[in-house]
Amino acid sequence: MKKVGVVGLGNMGRGMALSLKRAGFDVSGFDASQDSVQKLAAEGVKPCASIAEMTGAVDVLILSLPTSAIVEEVVLGAGGVATNAKRGLIVIDTTTADPNSTRKVAAALAECGVGFIDGPVSGGPKGAATATMTMVLGGAEDHIAAVQPVLSAISAKQVHVGPAGAGHVTKLINNLLTGVHLLVTSEAVRAAEAAGVDKTRLIEALSGGSGKNSATLTNYPTWILNEKFDSGFTMKLMRKDMRLALELLRSKNISAPVANEAGRLWAKSEESIGDAEDFNRIVQFVDTH
Structure with missing residues (x-):
């Protein structure tokens, strides 16, 4: 799983995208702010024009978004992840979110053959930029094992706390x-x-x-x-x-x-x-x- 997309290139998403790039991953980025996308493009992160474009091209999709409502729109909305994902994609949601919303999103993606991990992070922008964050993970053990190289590239410690929703x-x-x-x-x-x-x-x-x-x-x-x-x-x-x-x-x-x-x-x-x-x-x- 070498192709990774990051949706949400704010303080945290930007740091994670650059940490992945340094670790040798093929990284794509999308954000509602084109300015944020272009700034990262100058540092080697491939810009994507839409969530649909990114979802169809990557093996792992990281979400770094402010709220559950935005996560639901990105995943379940028109042109979102659920309608454009290839089977076998694994989504890692690093948002601090409502666990009930998380379980709803995980169930919808499972029907599409897409894995889901809720992996909220601690460590702030500095931790994201230096890959020293801690992640608490909710999801299936096989999904977490499959993306372990990605998790290790953006964080120093990961704790699997239970099924989908447990991380949040x-x-x-x-x-x-x-x-x-x-x-x-x-x-x-x-x-x-x-x-x-x-x-x-x-x-x-x-x-x-x-x-x-x-x-x-x-x-x-x-x-x-x-x-x-x-x-x-x-x-x-x-x-x-x-x-x-x-x-x-x-x-x-x-x-x-x-x-x-x-x-x-x-x-x-x-x-x-x-x-x-x-x-x-x-x-x-x-x-x-």
Whole structure:
């Protein structure tokens, strides 16, 4: 499986396409933005004029898209993957998506003889560009084995967590924890500063103790303390992931008072932090009501 197509050439898709190219794959790219397509064409990624053109030409198709609705349109819509795929194609969806939508897409593709893996990623644009991401995978073992060289070319670690949909369940739970960690760590930082403790030294201390979490280990040192706020992941996307995670918990009748409060705060932050802002800006949000 040497011919790989990437649909969605934003921060993540671009990095994956270039990582595949470096690994020796024949890589094609498609995006709604022709500017994005042409920029990658200059770096050796073959431009495709349509999803139909790409789908009929590749062995593996990677989706890097913002939402489940867009994934469904790309796969099931007119001129989409389902109506143009050759049997034996394997689709890898790296979107952080609704697991119910994922299972719907997987079932539709199975009827066309197309394999489907939900493989959401962690590591951000830098991880995509350097092939150091972690992927959580949902799908059949034989499909995952068939595309292992592709997975290894774009990520440093892969964990198979179950059948189709399981990858997206796991990623939503991961992002829920990230959202909670950022909120509670920001409260801890404000409390320590009010008590006279330097926040930089606080984060260093917490990261070596039992209170360490993703915010103390990664977010604060990389994007917050230096006020760069340039992780490449937006408030809009994180609010979407928090909403999907809470919908998942509610659908399974899970008691989750802490998660629900975190979800309320992320939703309320929309009043003062714009969708396009970096998601780490949540540490600047204070609920005054």
